[in-house]
Amino acid sequence: MDTEVTPATMEGDGEGGGPVIEELQKKIQELEEDACKLQEEKARLEEDYGHRRAKLKELYLQKEEELRLQTEQKVAIETEVEVLRSQVQQLQGDLEEAHSAVTIAQCTAENDVAVEQRKCQEEIATVHQLMKEEVANAVDQTGGRYEGEIKRLKKLTERLDAEKQHYRKLYERQLEESDIRNKGESLLNPGVLSVVTKSLAKRVPSLSPSTLSTPEKASHNTSFGPQPSSLIVDSENLEDSMKKAQEDADLLRSLVEPLEEEIHALKEKIRAQDAQLRAHEAQQAAALHTADLVAPLLQGTDTAQVVQQLDDKLKGMCSTLEAEKASRADLELYTAILNTQKTALTDEVDRLRSQMTELRQSYETERRQHRDLKHTWQRANDQFLEAQRLHLADMRRMQVLLTQDQLHKLEEAQQSEEAAARATPHFTLTNAKQSPTHLATPPAVKKHGPSPTPENEVESDKSSSLLDLEEESAPTPVSTTTTTTTAIATTSQGEQSDDQSSETETRSLPPDSLAPDGLIPGSILAERFSPDKMPQLTQDQQKALQEVFPDAPGETPLTPQDEDYLVIDFSPSADSRSGQGQGRRVVSEVEWNMLHEEIRRARSHMGRSCQLCTSYQSQLQKAQSDHRDTEKQRLDLERALQRYKEDLDREARYRQVMEERWQGMAEDYEKKVAGLASVVETAAGKQMELETKFRSTISSVHDKLRSLTERREIAQQELTRLQKENDDLVGKHSKHSQQLQNEIINLPDNMEDMQLLLLRYREDIIEAKVSKEHQEESLKSEILFLKDRVSIEGTGGCHHHHHHFI
Incomplete structure (x- = not known):
């Protein structure tokens, strides 16, 4: 049990043993010196700990600054990513517009090409048709x-x-x-x-x-x-x-x-x-x-x-x-x-x-002109014969209306006119240029006109035979009887070989083939020789004749065939049918005179065959003049054909130039479309490259953020550990200092125990120094390791970020 040392005991002891006190005092002084050394060592350690803590604080602040810089870099990267995203959207819009423009241009070009191809096909078809016609003409020629x-x-x-x-x-x-x-x-x-x-x-x-x-x-x-x-x-x-x-x-x-x-x-x-x-x-x-x-x-x-x-x-x-x-x-x-x-x-x-x-x-x-001339002559001959047949029909109709007394007077007048005609040497054509319009005039019009003379009738007949050659629009009736063949045989003896051949053909045809029923429907002759255009009695005249002279009950009406094949004879017993109306069919004196004049004109017209020769001669002259006109027309047509050929050649050259121009334009359009396609492909490639860069940037940023977060957590954990160690060290130091202050000093009584205590204290001090040195070395090595790691990570992150943005 330790005893407390008091001054009284010390004085008492001192009085008893002075050397022991001196030794104790020496020991106390040594102990005080050791305590001072320990205090100095403690102060030094505290100062060293303060430096270390300051260094750790600086390291922590540096880490915080680095984290702040990385956060700012992350924000900058995010803003740059947003800008790149907006640029990508803009590029996508431009790309869509370019696609639409290319589509429109392609559609327009396809439509233009289709139109041009259709035009070219039509032109090629026309050219082929023309070539076929030309080849056919060449084969014919x-x-x-x-x-x-x-x-x-x-x-x-x-x-x-x-x-x-x-x-x-x-x-x-x-x-x-x-x-x-x-x-x-x-x-x-x-x-x-x-x-x-x-x-x-x-x-x-x-x-x-x-x-x-x-x-x-x-x-x-x-x-x-x-x-x-x-x-x-x-x-x-x-x-x-x-x-x-x-x-x-x-x-x-x-x-x-x-x-x-x-x-x-x-x-x-x-x-x-x-x-x-x-x-x-x-x-x-x-x-x-x-x-x-x-x-x-x-x-x-x-x-x-x-x-x-x-x-x-x-x-x-x-x-x-x-x-x-x-x-x-x-x-x-x-x-x-x-x-x-x-x-x-x-x-x-x-x-x-x-x-x-x-x-x-x-x-x-x-040959074509000769054929046209032959057809023209044949038409003129048919018209003349048709006019003669119409005169005969009119005479038969008028004979039906006459009485026996009028027929006797007509026969006497005919005999006297024949005697006068035999006394006349020859008929002269003095009034050949008079108007031939009365031939086509119906009986109703003739009723109010003056009585024409035989000379005018001759001229009218000659003009009527030329109506088809001079006036194509004048309507001429057509119908053929058995008398047409005989008239052709008697009037065509003086014509040339070509006219004779056509006349033989006309003579060999049956009578019905020249009638209106035998004509081709829709042809010019069928229209011109239709029954509507034949000169006949008017409806009023026919109605008046039917009212005044009704047919007998037992009388058989005449058919058109009977009318065509009746033979005109002006004797009293010539027509049995006309005798049926004796005593009851009477005409006025004016009509009788007009009929008498008409019959006389028809008889004088039919009794002179030389008029046919003159008419045919005039027709031949007219045909020759028509031939000359046709020749002139042929020359004009040849010149027009040459001009048309020149126009066709010019058109062909113009078409060739236009085809070359359109071909050049099509090539230009193809080049433009190819350029736009290449631009679109380049833009698409750039877009894909930007997308890949954007994805790689985002992934690298996420990786860096993840690594920085992990490092921050590691630093935070290390800082927490160091704080805990610091707190532990501070608590241990304060605890030890308090324990040292509150520790009761119990010194041994004897020297040996004192020596043993000093030895134990010395061993504790040596262990404390050794542990302190070992701790310092471990802390230094750890601090150096952390510094090297932080510097390596900082330089590696900056290099990677700089390389990525470059």
């Missing part, structure tokens, strides 16, 4: 093109054969003169020409007189024979002539090709002869060289004889060389002559083809 060409080619062949024989004899004579025939094969082998001649004779059966005369006869028949099957024969002759023309072209080709081969062979032989000549010259040079070498060996012989022999050989070789050169020149001349003849033949063939085309066109034009 090529019928008789090669008929005369065959004769000419036959003559040219004979002439060429004669020239060939002449040149052959000349060449053989030259060969005989030059003695080349004895040395080798002739350059121009006669067998070649004989083979060519035989093959030509085999291939040209169409050049015989019989075959040549056949197409000429056929063409003659087709040109001048107006049979109904002329078109079929013409087409057959056209096909035959086309085939023969093709055969003649093949024949000419087969004739020219062997000549060209012969020329080529001659050239080859000339080259071979030239090579032989050069070889011969080389041999001569070698012979001369050998002669020079052999001359010393011939010194024993006579020099004059040797020279003479050499001169003779040289002259013979020179003559041979000159003959070969002459034959070569003759062969070249023969080749040139053949080439010129070939060129002349081809030119003449082309010229004759063009002439045949022109002649064919002119022949077709003349």
Whole structure:
């Protein structure tokens, strides 16, 4: 048990033992010194701890600053990401607009191309149609093109054969003169020409007189024979002539090709002869060289004889060389002559083809004009006969209305007029230019007009026969009876051969074929000769006649056939039907006079056949004038056709220029579309690149934020641990200081215990120093490790961020 040391005891002890007190005081002083050292060590440790804490605080503040900078960088990155996102949206809008513009441009280009293709197809179709028409016209016109060409080619062949024989004899004579025939094969082998001649004779059966005369006869028949099957024969002759023309072209080709081969062979032989000549010259040079070498060996012989022999050989070789050169020149001349003849033949063939085309066109034009003239004459003749038939019908109708007394008066007037006509020498055409309008006037109009004279009636009949030629719009009735054939037979004796043929055709037709029922519906003749346009009695006149003169109960009405085949006779017993109305059919005196004048005009018109001749003569003159007018029209049409062809060529050139322009525009549009497509592809590539960069940036930012958060948590944990350790150290220090302050000092009584206590204290101090040093070293190493780690992480993060934004 420790005892408390008091001053009294110390004094008492001091009095008793002074050395012990001194030792104790020494120990106390030592202990105080040790305590001072420990206080100094404690102060030093506290100061060191304060420095360490300050360093940790600086490290914490640095970490906080780094975290703040990273937060600011994150905010900046987010703002930049937003900007990039807005840019991406804008680029997407631009890309959509570009897509829409490209789509619109593509649709427009496709529509334009479709329209142009449709136009081109229509134009191509029209051009094909025109080409087909032109080809058909060319085929039609090529019928008789090669008929005369065959004769000419036959003559040219004979002439060429004669020239060939002449040149052959000349060449053989030259060969005989030059003695080349004895040395080798002739350059121009006669067998070649004989083979060519035989093959030509085999291939040209169409050049015989019989075959040549056949197409000429056929063409003659087709040109001048107006049979109904002329078109079929013409087409057959056209096909035959086309085939023969093709055969003649093949024949000419087969004739020219062997000549060209012969020329080529001659050239080859000339080259071979030239090579032989050069070889011969080389041999001569070698012979001369050998002669020079052999001359010393011939010194024993006579020099004059040797020279003479050499001169003779040289002259013979020179003559041979000159003959070969002459034959070569003759062969070249023969080749040139053949080439010129070939060129002349081809030119003449082309010229004759063009002439045949022109002649064919002119022949077709003349033939068409002749056909039109024949139809015109036939129509005029039919109109004249129809007018005559109408006059006869009118006379029969008027005869039905007359009484017996009126018929007697009419017969007497007719006899007197016939006597007066016989007394008159001949009828003169003094009033030929008077108006012919009264012929087409109906009876109702004639009733109020003056009585025409016989001269006017003659002129009216002549004018009525020319109505179809002068006035196409004037209506002329058409109907044919059995009298038309007889009238044609009596009035067409003075016409030409073409008119006679058409007249024969008209005479051979049945009577009903010229009637209105036999006409083609819708034709000009059917419209012109319709019953509505025939001059007849008016409805009022017919009604009045029916009221005044009703038909008898037992009377049979006349049919149109009976009316057409009635024979007019003005005797009292001529018509049994007219006798039925005796005593009850009466006409007025005015009508009687008008009927009398009409009958007299018709009789005077029908009794003079010379009027027909004059009318036909006038018709012929009119046809000739029409022919001249038609010729003028043909020339005008040809000029118009030429102008149209020029316009067509101009249009074709303009179309070609427009096609080229549209093609260029289409290429430009394609280039623009390709450029826009490339721009769109580039923009899409940039957009994809930006999207990838954006995604990589976001992922890297998220990774960095995650790593920074983890590091911040680690630093926070380390800081918390250090704070706890600091708190523990501070608590332990305060606890130890309080324990030291409150500790009761119990010193041992004896020296040995005191020494043991001092030794234990010293050991504790040594352990405390060792632990302190060990703790310092561990803290220093940990601080260095944390500094290195923070610096490495800071430099690595900055480098990665800088590399990413670059």
